[in-house]
Amino acid sequence: MIDDDVDTTSDDGRDETPNERSDRNWSELMQEFRVLQTGTQIMAGFLLTLPFQQRFAELGPFDHVLYLCLVIFAVLVTLLALAPVMLHRILFGERAKAQLVHAASAILILCLIAASLLFVGIVLFVFDFVVSPTAGIWAGGAVAVLVLLLWTVGPRLLRNARDRAAHASPTTNASKT
Template sequence: MAADRDTADARPEDGRDETRNERSDRNWSELLQEFRVLQTGTQILAGFLLTLPFQPRFGELNAFDHILYLILVVLAVTVTLLALAPVTMHRLVFRQGAKPQLVQVSSKILMVCLAAASLLFAGIVMFVFDFVTSPTVGVWAGGAVVVLIGLVWIVGPRWIRAARDRAA
């Protein structure tokens, strides 16, 4: 155990006294919680999308809306499958000492999931507003979601880092 402590990868200034394995376990738990949040929302959206063809007004969709709908279904399924990938990988490498690598790969998968989910959210808003109001309003509404995503993904983290740097 002492040798394990000597190879700890925690930064000394972060207040944690954890080994590489302990850090991997903690990071894995945090990633799984993030995936759980993502999966719930995406599964609800996928369920919503899968019911649409069985609605009477679905036949009123124009060709663009049909294509957009199919793209949204593919995105929803992609996000769901990617969000399940780390669990599958964990099962396949369980007890093989690959947790640090699993955490690294899963973190990248989560970023891809978030990007695809962002496209899914913007697309669903565009799809609904297009159908309920007009294609122009749909594009504007979808664009507004893209702007919001940019604020959350780019501006938010920069603001947090700047606050951290000011506090240090």
């Protein structure tokens, strides 16, 4: 007998209700946000201390603008990372978990994009100031290439590995994450 509350439309081998799936996905998203918040909070703290350093006055106009852009990205990532918590608190008890999961997933992608730009900018900023503007461009460009590879090649490799495993063992369902 099949329970009507169990999600049988998924092919990932899990017997869970839509509410259980939403709860699991919400927990996974919150853990991903925790990881993101730690790194970006450290970067934001680093950025906020810079104007109080003596050598900050040595920065040229480009570096001042770049610095302010980095502060804006750090604040953007921090606020975006707090948004799902705020949404959850406001909508708590209104049976909107599936919608919260969907919104939090989209917000997390935006956070990761903004954090990627933040890290590229920080490397550009530091190398520009410590070594030279040319070194800053090269170092920032290298990090940008790494980010693009992680966002494009990494998922492609994982999908290919999943597909190869599925073809090698067609009776085993690969877990969706």
